[in-house]
Amino acid sequence: xxxxxxxxxxxxxxxxxxxxxxxxxxxxxxxxxxxxxxxxxxxxxxxxxxxxxxxxxxxxxxxxxxxxxxxxxxxxxxxxxxxxxxxxxxxxxxxxxxxxxxxxxxxxxxxxxxxxxxxx
Amino acid sequence: xxxxxxxxxxxxxxxxxxxxxxxxxxxxxxxxxxxxxxxxxxxxxxxxxxxxxxxxxxxxxxxxxxxxxxxxxxxxxxxxxxxxxxxxxxxxxxxxxxxxxxxxxxxxxxxxxxxxxxxxxxxxxxxxxxxxxxxxxxxxxxxxxxxxxxxxxxxxxxxxxxxxxxxxxxxxxxxxxxxxxxxxxxxxxxxxxxxxxxxxxxxxxxxxxxxxxxxxxxxxxxxxxxxxxxxxxxxxxxxxxxxxxxxxxxxxxxxxxxxxxxxxxxxxxxxxxxxxxxxxxxxxxxxxxxxxxxxxxxxxxxxxxxxxxxxxxxxxxxxx
Ligand code: SF4
Numbered sequence: 001x002x003x004x005x006x007x008x009x010x011x012x013x014x015x016x017x018x019x020x021x022x023x024x025x026x027x028x029x030x031x032x033x034x035x036x037x038x039x040x041x042x043x044x045x046x047x048x049x050x051x052x053x054x055x056x057x058x059x060x061x062x063x064x065x066x067x068x069x070x071x072x073x074x075x076x077x078x079x080x081x082x083x084x085x086x087x088x089x090x091x092x093x094x095x096x097x098x099x100x101x102x103x104x105x106x107x108x109x110x111x112x113x114x115x116x117x118x119x120x
Numbered sequence: 121x122x123x124x125x126x127x128x129x130x131x132x133x134x135x136x137x138x139x140x141x142x143x144x145x146x147x148x149x150x151x152x153x154x155x156x157x158x159x160x161x162x163x164x165x166x167x168x169x170x171x172x173x174x175x176x177x178x179x180x181x182x183x184x185x186x187x188x189x190x191x192x193x194x195x196x197x198x199x200x201x202x203x204x205x206x207x208x209x210x211x212x213x214x215x216x217x218x219x220x221x222x223x224x225x226x227x228x229x230x231x232x233x234x235x236x237x238x239x240x241x242x243x244x245x246x247x248x249x250x251x252x253x254x255x256x257x258x259x260x261x262x263x264x265x266x267x268x269x270x271x272x273x274x275x276x277x278x279x280x281x282x283x284x285x286x287x288x289x290x291x292x293x294x295x296x297x298x299x300x301x302x303x304x305x306x307x308x309x310x311x312x313x314x315x316x317x318x319x320x321x322x323x324x325x326x327x328x329x330x331x332x333x334x335x336x337x338x339x340x341x342x343x344x345x346x347x348x349x350x351x352x353x354x355x356x357x358x359x360x361x362x363x364x365x366x367x368x369x370x371x372x373x374x375x376x377x378x379x380x381x382x383x384x385x386x387x388x389x390x391x392x393x394x395x396x397x398x399x400x401x402x403x404x405x406x407x408x409x410x411x412x413x414x415x416x417x418x419x420x421x422x423x424x425x426x427x428x429x430x431x432x433x434x435x436x437x438x439x440x
Contacts, residue, residue: 048400089423091334091347096431103336119347119404120422
């Protein structure tokens, strides 16, 4: 049976990761942005063809290439565009685990964050 | 007793294979319990060559009453409308089809190829294939849009790639037992009893659909296959999750997206690379939304569902 480790604020952590690991990954992402990380927010992949190209790029990266993953995916710590797109509504987002379930990213995420692989 | 003749045009025999696996009722039950006399069937018939031709000619002349003519596969017109690429018993199959449809009380098209052209009719359609009364969504086909058989019904279309065996045997039983006139057909001549509900009806992933949790890999038990893996269950008319395959499963239950094979456009997007098993999107929104849902409504629904989703929706609840 799948058992979830509870992290500090009580939300279920991603399977196989402790709440602490998840929190430290989340901090690493925030630190990178605090350090001035610029990501490739544009262009938004208009159709699946462009979307797949981004996935191909991401697949070439290893799990340790966090910085590069964030750059390629156009990661942001704020909602995006007129429609205020954000992880919270993205279909890859697991709201309770606060996790991006897109296998090519597989990272902690906050509801107000966003990346250009967003899809609803 | 009802005489049944079954022929194949541009086909892979998949519908025959499916038919032979029928359970409720089985192919044998048709003969033993429901009085269907199979005059000839490509995989079951013992006759060969001229013997088959004689059966066809007797059906056309009326010497043998042809109650049900079943056709599987496309009507092939190539080259140049002659149909010579698909010859059978000494002449193009398309000629036999035309004559037998005129002689039959009921005509039943089995599988996508016979109903609307299916995979062979995908662009560029080299064999110039079409279904009996449709080419994809367009009415007409080999027999013309106005065709009705002697019993007064148009071709009864049982689509699918292949069609579920029990859809086939149950419709044949209805016809053979004199209830053919009770069959209600939809705009694509599909029996409404099977094709009014959706593949999604009865899908075990409905809760994940409602709470907008996506499956991200084939075979995963958690999540809904619509959002990422191209599942067409919410807009495909079929009872695949009501009348299960092999009486126990379905594509979506096994973690495999519905390909929409009971709809006239199948295979969708002409099988262009990257379109199969991938939800097609425009600016992150699915191109094809669940039937009856508009883009605005879909966005609102998603936001509300995500906000309301319970924690268990993110788990694999099918614990083994
Ligand atoms: S794909 Fe992007 S927008 Fe969607 S949950 Fe992951 S990080 Fe957030």
